[in-house]
Amino acid sequence: MSQYVLRRLLIAIPSLLGISAVLFFVLALAPGDPFSELATNPNVPPEVQAALRARFGLDDPIYLRYLHWLSAMAHGDWGFSFVSRMDVDTLILQRLPATLYVIGSAQVLALLIAIPVGVYAATKPYSLFDQIANTLAFVGFSLPTFFTGILFILIFSVTLDWLPFVYTTDIKATGIHYVLEMIRQAIMPVAVLGLFQAASMTRFVRSAMLDVIRLDYVTTARAKGLGQAKVIIKHVMRNAMIPVVTLIALQMPAVFGGAIVTEQIFRIPGIGSLLISSILSNDTPVVMAVTFVFACLVVLFNLIADVLYGWLDPRISLR
Numbered sequence: 001m002s003q004y005v006l007r008r009l010l011i012a013i014p015s016l017l018g019i020s021a022v023l024f025f026v027l028a029l030a031p032g033d034p035f036s037e038l039a040t041n042p043n044v045p046p047e048v049q050a051a052l053r054a055r056f057g058l059d060d061p062i063y064l065r066y067l068h069w070l071s072a073m074a075h076g077d078w079g080f081s082f083v084s085r086m087d088v089d090t091l092i093l094q095r096l097p098a099t100l101y102v103i104g105s106a107q108v109l110a111l112l113i114a115i116p117v118g119v120y121a122a123t124k125p126y127s128l129f130d131q132i133a134n135t136l137a138f139v140g141f142s143l144p145t146f147f148t149g150i151l152f153i154l155i156f157s158v159t160l161d162w163l164p165f166v167y168t169t170d171i172k173a174t175g176i177h178y179v180l181e182m183i184r185q186a187i188m189p190v191a192v193l194g195l196f197q198a199a200s201m202t203r204f205v206r207s208a209m210l211d212v213i214r215l216d217y218v219t220t221a222r223a224k225g226l227g228q229a230k231v232i233i234k235h236v237m238r239n240a241m242i243p244v245v246t247l248i249a250l251q252m253p254a255v256f257g258g259a260i261v262t263e264q265i266f267r268i269p270g271i272g273s274l275l276i277s278s279i280l281s282n283d284t285p286v287v288m289a290v291t292f293v294f295a296c297l298v299v300l301f302n303l304i305a306d307v308l309y310g311w312l313d314p315r316i317s318l319r
Contacts (some may be wrong), residue, residue, distance in 0.1 A: 008306045019295040020073075024066045027288055035314050069288070071131060074319070079285030083278070088289045098169065100272030102189050103259050107248075109194030110201055115244075117198075118205025122213060123232060133202060140199025145192050145258045151264040152188045163188055167268040193258055197251065203217045204247050204262040242309060249305035252298050 060068075072079070078088040121130040157165035164185045171181050212218065213236050221231050260272035267273070271290050278286035 002021045005307055008245045008303055012303055015299055016296060017070075019299075020070065020292055023288060023295070025062060025071060025191055025290050028062045028065065036116060066180075067107060073292075078289045080284055081278075081286050083281045083283045083286070088285050091274065091286065092210060092293060094291060095269060095271045098167070098268055099259060099263070099272060101263070102186060102193065102268060102270065103255060104191035105186060105190040106197065106259075107255070109190060110197035111248075112276050113194070113198040114201030118202045119209055119232065119237065121202070121206045122209030123228075125210065130206075137199045137202045140195055141203075143196075144261075145196050146261050146265060148196070149188070149192045149262055152192060153265070154190060166267045169269055189262050192262055192265075194254065196258060197255065200251070201244070201247065205240070205244055206245045209236060212236050212240045245305045245308045249302045253294075256294050256297065 018216045020229050048270055069079070076089070078092070080086075081088050081091055084091055117133050121127075121133045124130055153165040156163045166187070167189065168313065173181050213232075218231060218235055221235050222228075226235075256272070259270065260275060262268065263270045263272040264276060271293065277283075278290065
């Protein structure tokens with residue numbers, strides 16, 4: 001298993017290098033730069049503008065700028081935000097916990113809904129429960145997160161006044177009251193993302209379970225006298241979860257994309273909202289760093305999926 005993980009890590013490194021190169025060149029070729037506002041500011045002398053551009057290497061060839069950026073990243077220097085007037089890594093570390101909290105909670109909620117509902121629906125195909133689950137799943141992944149987010153705000157914040165519709169990290173409470181308030185303000189964004197992911201996962205879990213539950217070895221296990229619960233959990237679910245893990249890993253870019261929209265709706269101070277504000281203000285170092293962090297998280301989740309493959313099916317680790 002250790003050699004399997006090592007091989008996957010070695011594959012992830014060139015993947016990240018390729019992603020970083022594409023991101024850097026695309027942003028470098030985009031119109032404008034972090035000092036574009038200085039050119040229109042009469043209070044900044046031209047020699048100061050030229051000195052700043054030379055200091056940050058903005059007039060160097062693109063490939064040299066990329067190599068300088070890559071070397072700086074390798075040494076822990078992620079650049080400087082010209083808008084926020086602070087280091088990019090400090091800025092991201094301030095925003096990252098909120099994003100991971102919302103996304104992580106949403107994924108846990110999606111799994112807690114999708115796996116039991118999908119498994120039970122597969123054991124009772126075409127039953128009333130299966131039909132209701134399929135209908136709700138179709139409705140769930142047909143509605144975009146921005147629509148359900150606004151709908152939740154109208155119902156639970158405006159009409160019922162149960163939940164706050166603005167997420168804030170400046171909570172005055174302490175102790176258990178602080179924890180409860182954090183949970184309370186995260187309910188809607190987590191529910192919006194979690195239900196959207198659970199809808200597609202439920203259909204996929206059901207389909208994967210139906211493919212495995214009809215195989216001969218499952219019939220043999222039942223013929224040996226094993227109980228239904230043991231057959232489903234030990235013999236069917238473990239094999240059926242392999243394509244589900246693949247789906248979860250491949251859906252991570254969509255999850256982060258949905259998190260960007262959700263953070264805008266609920267005003268969550270995460271890296272998604274940081275990315276949008278940095279794009280609007282042409283803060284290129286922050287845009288580059290945030291997109292690269294998203295890429296690293298996606299590669300990390302795919303690596304975790306590869307490790308889970310080896311645990312679910314030991315034969316994979318030997319290939």
